[in-house]
Amino acid sequence: MVYPRMGRVPLPPKGAQHYTTMCQFCNVGCGYDVYVWPAGAEGSPEPGGHGIEYKIVDEAYGRNLVKQPDFTKEHVGLSAEEGEPWISEAMVVKTIRRTWERGRGTGGWREVYVAQIPSPECPINWGNHSVRGGTQAERIWSPWNIAGERRLTKPLVRFGGRLEPVSWEYAIDLVARVVKGVIDKWGIERPGWGKEGHAVFAHRMDHGGGGGGGMIFNTVVGLFFFYGVRTAFARIHNRPFFGPENPAAGDAGPGAMNTSYHDLRLADTIILWGNNPYSTATVMFVKHVLDNLRGATKAEKQRWFNPGEPVIDSRIIIVDPRRTETVEAAEAAAGKDRVLHLQVKPGTDIVLANAIARVIYERYGDVVEEFVNHYRSAAGWGFNWDEEGFQKYVSEALQVGKKTLDEVLTEAESITGVPRDKIELAAKWIAERKEGGYPKRVWLMYEKGIIWNQNYRSIYSLFDLCMIAGATRGLPGCGCQRQGGHQEGFASPAPPPPPWTDERHHIAYPDKSLYDEYYNTKYPRADFYMPTTDFRLANGEGKVLWVIDMDNYRLAPNSQRLKAVVGDRAWRVTRYVFAEAYANVGGKESEPNYDPNALEPVITTPPSSREYAEKVLQALEETGGLFVIVEDIYPTFMVEDAHVVLPAAFNNGEWPDVRMGVHERRFRIADAWLDPPGEAKPDWWILANVAKRIVELYEEEGRGGDPVAERFRKAFKPIWDAMEANARDPTVEVENEIFKTYIANADEAYSRLGVHWEVQYWTPEFKKLDLNILRKLRTIGTVLPITKLDVKPDGTIEVRGVVNIMEPALNDTYREEVVVVKPDGTIVRRIEVVPSNETVRSYVPGHLKPWPAVWDKYPPYVDELIRKGYKYWVVNGRYNAIWQTGYADPNVVEIMARHPMNIVQVNPEDAAKEGLENGDIVVIYNDYGSTTAMVWVTRVVAPGTIFLIMAHPKAVGANAVTTPSVDPAAQNPDYKLTLANLRKIGRADETIIKKVTFKDIRFAVR
């Protein structure tokens, strides 16, 4: 039953419980206030009549919101920025929760309202939200809504063809026995470690595909797989291996996250490269980018620019093969004369970046020299500007001395499809000095158009461009970083190297031979250091596949191959374990007519978990099969082949986790305010209990001292102790104990375990941090790295963090964000300029290294599709309301009504050639698979290019036609580089055509 819309919004009464969190969806990390109160109670709309109160004095942005909102008056657009949020029905849900009398999860169930409201206090969103974030409450589970119907609530185990509910005890015992058995039988000895479980493959953390992501989540998953199991064969989120997404950013120096919103608001020229932020980082774009373009930040610029430096009308350069909503909205805000859209041909961005850089180098050489001198000047305190690398970049990538500027531009125009006058204009907007001789402040952001397109060289070419454009100077208004897909929050022991080497790393600064080799073999050399699990699963490797919070039947490159191989191998195990039942089903007389294996036998006497596990181990030995475990919050496409399904609690509201918004490394708690449905359990609980059972099994065999048992014991003892303490006293919060042990005090904890570790932007000041302090910092939190944390006896908290991490690296002074929480809860936020020193410089990058990223041809898989004559470049992307796998989208009726099926954008010229019109259904196909979608004829895509949503809740989406191609240095997939053909197969039903629109999106920006 769907809970009917109320037509009105109940307000939290005074005394409603207040929690803070971040949006569960995108990289922006908008802050949200959550209120929980018993159903039946309700606040009144006048100030003081309800439980909403803001206490923020944000001196950095000139905002004073110490107030209680007045809901008696009509709220105008953007009133949330003034602390008067407009609360929609989609922001409130009626559900049930325990009373939490003695701590979280205690007491009886009662009906409650939960309101999840964009936080006006948050310096990221100022109370604004997107269509995704503004409908989060609607996606919170309730006994009366779709989310509640969809959630996984019980452990399930496959008996023959059917997944049947079992107890947690059964599921944990089965999983523990299989994992232990696989380590015992196929484990590989490494000196000092005992057996390592490299036959256990982990696919983990699709932040958007379930409860994944966040430092506490990653810590426990890392402890289990990288320390306990010790497998090198893991896959993270969107990559078929476990490794960084932006290694080139680190090799270049600044790293992928180095700037801030403060800088974005001060920039003279903004460059958005391959990211379409209107759809994929909405509030970042509509709030901060458009504020800058509209001139709303001019006063901030006057304050932070040098005396006498002019404040000009800012400009924006958008590089994208599509004329996206981002281009449309920027033009509406700034006027067409301040927006430059470079409609690059897919895969040729490196050529375009180098051509723009060549124009800058040649025509604005004095500006480049000024920036390079700036970098050189930091040598005094040990910063390393790579002079030799710069000369190589100039000669090999910019081709200075090899080709004239005219030749470079002619070639670039022909390869990229971008007219040379636009390339020259881009260079001018970036590098031409302002009046008075001041260089422009340049801020660049890139994302999947680059990351999923010849990753290493594409990213490096942008950092090279940033270096000569001064975007890496670390001054106010400058920046060069990724946009991110989701928020970040990585903390973990380091993964072990694969069994055949002691090294685990990406290939840095590859020479041309790496690419030549890939063009000949199709397989990346980097797999030697960080195994590519998709290739290896397809080759029959691995015995267990444990998939946590992701759906790779939709998100893996060449996803139909992965589904085919995992499905086939999983069912070999099922048919072996239940061979007797399958043999007896169907009846002999039927065999000539159909395969009785297609029938679902009834397992009248289910095996014990021990018997089941023993059979599985035999099956793995004899069939080449794969034991598949899926752990998630909703049923994924992978569930159809799984042997065990473990229902996870969501780390967005059902257990607390910590993570960062990507654009300024803003670190906060995503608190818990709800109980999980049914028997769902936090991921840490599931892994800690399987670890415990593995240790017990060793002890039962009299092998309690086995190194494998020792590893699990050492890693999980602090968590088991916290769980026991929680059982005695529910106010002991296990997540806080995990945070304190393995995140705040990671240096000590991992030294005890004897492994390398990573906690993003960890500094010694982290040691003073815990979840309760983060709670007091509400949706403001702190930017990382933290330089100082002070908790005073009267309860005052002061925390300081670095605004732009290139600033102390390259300058005598830098900006620190200071957040002070007063004893009455009022938070004051300001930005101070403080002297750089040795300590802060130890937290920030120490080098800038230009490197010649050169492009000469497409990767082999892509080249093959071109040679075979596939006609259309397939641009693959997220699409605003349809987020990631669409895992939470079916919970919102309006989203599914607006996007009832997968869509493909086709240019009118191509539509005419193919005989297509709006609403037709086509199959999109190539050598790697096929998918269907409804045609949307639009000039958003150029002729010869189509756009497919990355995944739709009901369909695989674009990855049905992506190839296995990965970057040979960085191994990130070339999701954005594939080609396909179209064939009309029919027409959508009128009931669908009537309820959707095929109009292009247009904006009127006020």
Ligand code: SF4
């Ligand atoms: S912009 Fe991103 S973080 Fe902000 S509300 Fe929308 S989806 Fe959430």
